[in-house]
Amino acid sequence: MKRFLLTAMLGAFAGVSFGQNTFPTSGNVGIGTLSPGSLLTVAGDLHSSGIIGGNGAFINVLKIPSLDSSPGYFYINTNIPAADYAAPQIQITGYMYGAANKAMKITIGWYHYQGNFYWSQWHSDLGYQKPSRIRLGTYIKNGSPFIRIEVSNNSVYWSNYSVSATDIGDHTYNYYSGWTFTxxxxxxxxxxxIHEATPYKDIVVDGNLGVGTNNFQGYKLAVNGKIRAQEIKVEASPWPDYVFTKDYQLPTLQQTEQHIKEKGHLPGIPSAAEVKTNGIDLGEMNAKLLQKIEELTLHLIEQNKRNDEGRKNQEKKNAAQEQKIQILQDRLNKIENH
Known part of the structure; x- marks a missing residue:
């Protein structure tokens, strides 16, 4: 009986041990979380002594402690060979106490082929601090070339960083351990x-984008705050060249005056209350303002014509008057001579 129980317990224990390596054939698996969002979700650090990669998961490869000396740059010696294969993507996140945005999050990608860098770009997430420069290079270790990454610290004090990597292929864990920084x-x-990586400039947003607000009111971009730019281009149509056509009915100054007295603003221009409620369309408002300038220009041209005509008439009258005066003066001179 004891032998039977022992055999049964060993069989059950063997089944449990074997079952620890078995996962469901469908659904997601979570380690440290009850809500896995992918086939395998790990809430915490992921380490491996074998092969990594395959589906784009990032693993931690280097922790950079606080850089109290505020260096302008720091560089990372990786264990990624400078060989002809698709390089992984490197993600660097950091906290910079002396920066305005304080947090940095960038992703670096490149391809090294036949001794040269290709497709070397970096991308910074929206709203994060951006480094002023990122460069790639190679260094020799044990007679073989490896990738070296330089990142601008923007001379920000009290900053620290976490470096992680992901790979589309299966490479030995030696590529992603033993990294150092200087x-x-x-x-x-x-x-x-040494090759300077260029920032990935194009940002495509599928949907609406809000800065400081999620109240879009039908607009693709909503900003709750001020916007500063060196140049803004707005497409406006129609442009009011029609003011200069022969068929355009130019409002008289009397009509404009009457509208101002009744409405308190120029014809065709929204009132202060409308602007406060609805704002203004930059393109449409510029077109309206140009229309008023063109109308005013036509009035000035007409006024100038009338002034010129009046000046010419006055000059004629003055010339005729001077002629009459001269005739009278000649007659007086004759009478005095007799």
Missing amino acids: EGEMPSGTTSQ
Whole structure:
């Protein structure tokens, strides 16, 4: 009987141990979370002593402690070979106490082929601090070239960073361990093929974008605050060149005066109350203002014509008057001579 119970317990224990390596054939699996959002979701750090990659999950590869000395740059010595294969994407997140935005989150990608860098770009998430420069290079370790990454710290004090990586292929864990960092620029004496990575400039938003607000009111971009720009281009139609056509009915100044007395604003221009409620369309308002300028220009041209005509008439009258005076003066001179 005891032998039977022992055999049964060993069989059950073996079944449980084997079952720990078995997952459902459908659904998601969570480690440290009851709400997995993907096939495998890990709430915490993920480490491996074998192969990583495959589906784009990021793993931590380097922690950079507080840079109290406020260096302008720091560079990372990776263990990624400078070989001809699709390189992983590197993500760097950080907290910079001396920066306006304080947080940084960037993603770096490149392809190294036949000794040269190709498709080397970096992208910063919206609203995060942006480094002023990112460069890639190669350095030699144990006779082989490896990738070196330089990031601008923007001379911000009390900053620290976390570096993670993801790979589309399956590569040994040695690629993603043993990374080190150094404050300062990449030393040109020990770094070859230094290449400045360009920022990925195009940002496509599928849907509406709100800055400081989620009240879009039908607009693709809603901003709760001030906007500063060096140049803004607005497409406006129709442009009021029609004011200069022969068929345009130019309002008289008397009509404009009457409208101002009754409404308190120019014809065709929204009132202060309407602007407060609805705002203004920059393109439409510029067109309306130009229309008023063109109408005023036509009035000035007409007034100038009348002034010229009056001046010419006055000059004629003055000339005739001077002629009459001259005739009278000649007659007086004759009488005095006799």
